[in-house]
Amino acid sequence: MTTIRLWWLLARSDRRSAAVLWLPVAAYAVVTTLLLLVIGGSRVFFSWNDDMAFGYQLLALIALTLLVVPLGTLGASAARLSARRRDERLSTLRLLGATAGAVAAVTVIESSALALLGAAVGALGAALLAPLIGLIPFRGEAIGAWALVPAPETALVVAGVVALAVTSAVVSLRRLVISPLGVRTRQNAPAQRWWIVVVGVIVLAGALVAMNLLGAAGSAGGPITFLVVIVGGFAATLGVLGLIAPAILRLMATRQARIATKPERLLAARMILESPKAAWSQVSGVAMTSFMSVVAGAGVALMGMAASSDLSASDAHLVADIRTGILITVIGSFLMVACSVGVNQAAGIADRRELYSSLHQLGMDTSTMDAARRRAVLSPLRVTTIGSALCAAVFIFPLVGLSVIVSPLTLVMVAGVLAAGFALVWLGLLATRAQLARAARA
Amino acid sequence: MNFTILSARDLRLSYGPTRALDGVSLDVQVGDSVAVMGASGSGKTSLLHALAGILLPDSGAVRLTAPDGPLEITALSDRERTRLRRERFGFVFQQGLLIPELTAIENVAIALMLNGVDRGAANQAAAGWLAALGLAGLEDRRIGQLSGGQAQRVAIARAQVTGASVVFADEPTGALDSQTSAEVMSALLDMTVARGNTLVLVTHDAGVAARCSRIVDVRDGRIVGERVGA
Ligand SMILES: Nc1ncnc2c1ncn2[C@@H]1O[C@H](COP(=O)(O)OP(=O)(O)OP(=O)(O)O)[C@@H](O)[C@H]1O
Ligand SMILES: [Mg+2]
Numbered sequence: 036m037t038t039i040r041l042w043w044l045l046a047r048s049d050r051r052s053a054a055v056l057w058l059p060v061a062a063y064a065v066v067t068t069l070l071l072l073v074i075g076g077s078r079v080f081f082s083w084n085d086d087m088a089f090g091y092q093l094l095a096l097i098a099l100t101l102l103v104v105p106l107g108t109l110g111a112s113a114a115r116l117s118a119r120r121r122d123e124r125l126s127t128l129r130l131l132g133a134t135a136g137a138v139a140a141v142t143v144i145e146s147s148a149l150a151l152l153g154a155a156v157g158a159l160g161a162a163l164l165a166p167l168i169g170l171i172p173f174r175g176e177a178i179g180a181w182a183l184v185p186a187p188e189t190a191l192v193v194a195g196v197v198a199l200a201v202t203s204a205v206v207s208l209r210r211l212v213i214s215p216l217g218v219r220t221r222q223n224a225p226a227q228r229w230w231i232v233v234v235g236v237i238v239l240a241g242a243l244v245a246m247n248l249l250g251a252a253g254s255a256g257g258p259i260t261f262l263v264v265i266v267g268g269f270a271a272t273l274g275v276l277g278l279i280a281p282a283i284l285r286l287m288a289t290r291q292a293r294i295a296t297k298p299e300r301l302l303a304a305r306m307i308l309e310s311p312k313a314a315w316s317q318v319s320g321v322a323m324t325s326f327m328s329v330v331a332g333a334g335v336a337l338m339g340m341a342a343s344s345d346l347s348a349s350d351a352h353l354v355a356d357i358r359t360g361i362l363i364t365v366i367g368s369f370l371m372v373a374c375s376v377g378v379n380q381a382a383g384i385a386d387r388r389e390l391y392s393s394l395h396q397l398g399m400d401t402s403t404m405d406a407a408r409r410r411a412v413l414s415p416l417r418v419t420t421i422g423s424a425l426c427a428a429v430f431i432f433p434l435v436g437l438s439v440i441v442s443p444l445t446l447v448m449v450a451g452v453l454a455a456g457f458a459l460v461w462l463g464l465l466a467t468r469a470q471l472a473r474a475a476r477a
Numbered sequence: 478m479n480f481t482i483l484s485a486r487d488l489r490l491s492y493g494p495t496r497a498l499d500g501v502s503l504d505v506q507v508g509d510s511v512a513v514m515g516a517s518g519s520g521k522t523s524l525l526h527a528l529a530g531i532l533l534p535d536s537g538a539v540r541l542t543a544p545d546g547p548l549e550i551t552a553l554s555d556r557e558r559t560r561l562r563r564e565r566f567g568f569v570f571q572q573g574l575l576i577p578e579l580t581a582i583e584n585v586a587i588a589l590m591l592n593g594v595d596r597g598a599a600n601q602a603a604a605g606w607l608a609a610l611g612l613a614g615l616e617d618r619r620i621g622q623l624s625g626g627q628a629q630r631v632a633i634a635r636a637q638v639t640g641a642s643v644v645f646a647d648e649p650t651g652a653l654d655s656q657t658s659a660e661v662m663s664a665l666l667d668m669t670v671a672r673g674n675t676l677v678l679v680t681h682d683a684g685v686a687a688r689c690s691r692i693v694d695v696r697d698g699r700i701v702g703e704r705v706g707a
Contacts, residue, residue, distance in 0.1 A: 296596045298587050305578035393574035396531050397635075398563025399591060400556075 058385070062113030062378045063153025064160060066106060067196050069371060071161035071184050073102050074192065076168050076363065079181040087349060091173075094357065097266065098364045101327060105320030105371035110199055112317075112375045112382070113153075142204050150200030154193040161189075171359065174352045268430035269326060272423055276322055280422065281311040284415050299403050303410030317379050318416040320372040321456050324365055325420040325449075329427035331361040332448035333439050365452055369459045376412060376463035383408070384467060388474040395475035405471055409464050416460055420453055480542060482507040482675055483643060488527050488537035490698075497523040498534060499698035507542075507642075510666060510676040512686035512706060515695035521679040522647055524695065528677060529566055529645045530558040541565070541643075563591055567636025569646040569665065575620045575631055582607060582616040585634045592639055606634035610664055626657035630664055637668045644669045646678040650685055662688055 080088070080095040125138045133141075161184065168182040184192070284307055291304035307314045338354045384391065391404060428440050439445060483505040490498040497520045505511055505528075513521045526532045528539055530550040539550040543565065550558065562568075567588075575584045585603035590596065607616055610630040620628055629649055636644045649665060650658035662685050669676040670690075678689065686692045687706050694702040 292583075294596070296590070298590045301579070301583060301587060301590065302576070305576075305583070309578045390574060390576065393568075393570060394576070395559065396526075396529075396562065397568055397588070398559050398561070398566070400559055403591070 058378065058381050059113050059149050060153040060156070062109065062374065063150050063196060063200065064157035065374050066110050066113060067154040067157025067193065068160040068164065069102075069109075069367065070106060070196070071158060071189060071192055072164060072168050072182070073099065073106075073367060074188070075161070075165055075182040075184045076171065076178060078184070079173060079178045082181065087174075087353070090353070091356070094360055098360055101323055101364050102367050102371070105323070105368045105375070108316060108320050109371045109375040109378070110196070111203060112378045113200070139205070143201055146204035147197050147201045150197040151193070154196040157196075158189050158193055171363070173356050173359065174349075268427070269323070269330075272326055272426040272430070273319075273323060276419070276423055276426070277315070277319065280315045280319075280322075280415075280419060283418060283422075284314055285311040287414070287418065298399070299406035299410060302404075302407035303414065306407065306411035307415065314411065314415045315419065317376060317412065318372065318419050318460070320368050320375065321416060321460070322419045322423040324368045324372075324456060325453060326423040326427040327361070328365060328449045328452035329424050329440070329445070330431055331365075332445035332452075333431055333435050333442075335361070335448060336439050336442045336444040337435060365455075369456050372456070373459035373463040376460050377466050380408065380412075380464060380467040381470060384470050384474050388477060391471065391474045392477045401472045401475045404475065405464075405468055408471075412460065412464060413457070416457065420456065424449060424453070480507055481505065482542050483528060483677075484540045484542075485524075485528060486538045486540075488524070488534040488539070490523055490527065490532070490534045496698045498527060498537075501527075501537070501695075501698070501700055503528075503693065503700065505643075505675060505677060507675055508670055508673055509691060510670045510689040510706075511678065512689035512692045513677070513679045513695055514681070514683075514686050514692060517681075519695045520698040521695055523698075525645050525647055525677060525679055529568070529643075530561055563588075564639065565642055567639065567641035567644040569629065569632045569636050569644065569649040571648040571651040575628060575635070577620050580617050580619055581612065581623065581627075581631045584620065584631055585638050588635045588639050602638055603634065606638050606668075607631070610634055610668070624657075625653050626661055629653065629661045633661070633665055633668055637672075637674070641674065643675045643677065646676065648679055648681065650680065650682060655684070658682065658685065 077095040077099060080091045083091065125133075125141065128138060128141065129135075165183040169177060169179045171178055171182075288304040288307040288311065292301060292308060295301040295304055335358060338357070394404060395401065432440060481504045483503075485501060485503045488498045488501040489496070499520075501520075501524055503511075503524075513524060515521050523532070527534045527537075530539065530553065533551060537551070541548045541550055541561075548561070550561065553561065576587070579587065582600060582603045585606055586596070586599035589599035589602060594602075604616060607613065607630075610633060612627060612630055612634075615623065615627065620631070623631065632649070636646075644665075646665065650661050653661060665676065665678075666688060676689070678685075680686050689706045692704040692706050693700055694704070
């Protein structure tokens with residue numbers, strides 16, 4: 036009990052406590068709202084049981100998978116958000132004599148309280164937004180009341196978010212050595228493992244060959260083959276990008292750090308080098324969206340060709356619905372990426388207030404600091420989106436042929452999606468700009 | 478040639494009921510090394526920040542004699558003061574406050590790059606300063622891989638690499654043992670006043686203060702006395 040009282044005293048006296056406590060709450064709220072809206076929106080598919088239902092459910096599952104990954108990234112950044120500040124307070128607790136067990140208890144209590152508060156607010160937000168989602172039409176009819184997730188399921192989602200938050204807090208705690216003298220990360224900077232890159236390239240090439248064989252076997256690709264190719268290619272791309280993208284980012288940043296002539300370029304390169312993996316994971320959600328935008332663009336272009344022939348009413352609905360689904364998935368994943376960029380940046384600024392204020396004292400303009408962190412986010416974003424769009428093009432090439440991939444409709448769609456993605460991430464950066472200026476002038 | 482490079486007149490600054498500066502006037506001659514001493518909370522950091530244009534006092538004026546004529550720092554905008562600090566002043570803080578992601582040489586070179594110097598020339602100058610401060614061979618170390626004294630010497634190099642005419646140091650030896658603190662102080666004096674520049678330094682350490690040419694005592698936001706040092 037004494038430990039808890041001490042912790043509360045420390046939490047309140049932390050000058051950054053407002054941001055430290057509110058940011059994760061807000062992030063958990065956003066995660067919960069988006070999760071509930073996604074679940075609500077797809078509930079309607081599982082209410083059907085006619086012969087079209089299975090196809091729809093399959094598509095809904097693909098869309099859900101696509102949304103779960105960026106949601107996970109966002110959830111993880113929310114969990115990491117206050118970790119370092121909390122760890123410093125925990126270190127003070129250790130200095131004052133708290134046991135390691137008491138410190139773990141405090142961690143669980145703090146993270147679950149924040150997540151519970153955030154998830155509750157998020158559930159409220161989802162309930163308020165459900166009528167809007169209800170307006171989205173599928174098979175010619177608005178989803179309506181299906182968009183609102185009933186109370187018991189909502190409670191389950193809230194509990195799930197809290198459980199994830201606590202797990203991630205405990206895991207992050209185990210990676211730290213919290214001694215009375217301070218906090219230190221247990222692991223050293225991981226060495227560059229070049230064989231990962233080699234394995235990654237081999238896996239990617241193998242998957243490509245497999246896809247090609249499948250595509251040929253499926254004779255001009257029935258819908259199931261198409262789905263298998265997309266899902267398989269997608270999983271392979273994501274897995275491989277997760278392995279090789281950090282290595283590529285590291286290579287590019289190393290070169291940039293050596294040759295940069297402008298301070299913001301040097302700073303950005305070094306920020307990426309600090310943890311290429313973190314730089315990648317912050318934008319990995321966009322990798323998927325970019326991959327899907329190519330597939331979707333090609334799909335829409337194909338459908339456009341099919342639409343010239345007569346379609347039955349249900350086929351016309353299917354075409355329209357796939358378009359709606361693609362749009363929603365893309366918007367949803369970009370929203371999540373923008374949020375996780377915003378959350379990560381807010382946490383980074385809160386963590387580095389003293390450095391930013393000292394740089395301002397030395398005479399560095401806040402615009403230079405802003406440009407540096409903008410680069411540190413946007414250049415991995417560029418590599419990521421281009422890389423995964425190229426992978427996607429390679430994967431669907433045997434199925435649809437070059438003419439569809441480079442058809443104006445596909446290209447316009449891909450360009451539009453990427454532009455929107457960059458704009459949203461930019462917004463995430465812009466939203467934290469005022470906070471940076473405040474930190475610098477503190 | 479001896480002239481007044483920094484001149485503060487009747488500086489006043491309050492934080493609510495706290496008077497951090499309560500009518501401070503101070504003239505600093507070029508080539509001076511001025512040690513500001515006083516109890517905790519007496520207003521030393523506030524004075525340093527007001528002199529350097531980091532914060533604006535509620536009233537009073539700070540004037541700098543720049544090569545192109547006198548400049549009233551307290552009348553400049555935030556932007557202009559930021560630029561002035563970058564171009565004319567150097568800073569050494571208690572904890573170094575170097576950029577942890579950058580290497581030692583990059584931390585020094587970036588001060589020049591901010592002033593538009595190209596990378597090659599900036600690296601060359603930075604390497605020269607590091608070598609002069611006994612840090613040759615440590616150029617590519619990250620800040621976390623340096624000892625406290627080494628990090629402070631990197632900060633000194635950063636403060637002077639731009640040829641700043643005034644270096645401000647806030648307890649630069651505050652986190653060091655007495656042996657290291659004496660070495661860092663020697664480096665600081667060698668790199669600034671020994672080259673004709675000016676040093677204004679806040680310290681709690683009488684031994685450090687004694688090596689400066691002037692010692693100014695501050696209490697409750699006022700200058701209450703002045704002594705001659707080394
Ligand atoms: N941002 C601030 N807000 C409120 N009060 C402040 C602020 N900065 C300084 N003060 C107050 O102004 C007074 C002078 O502070 P200052 O930092 O100049 O003292 P100092 O002599 O440098 O002390 P120390 O030796 O502990 O560093 C103190 O009473 C301090 O509490
Ligand atoms: Mg002070």
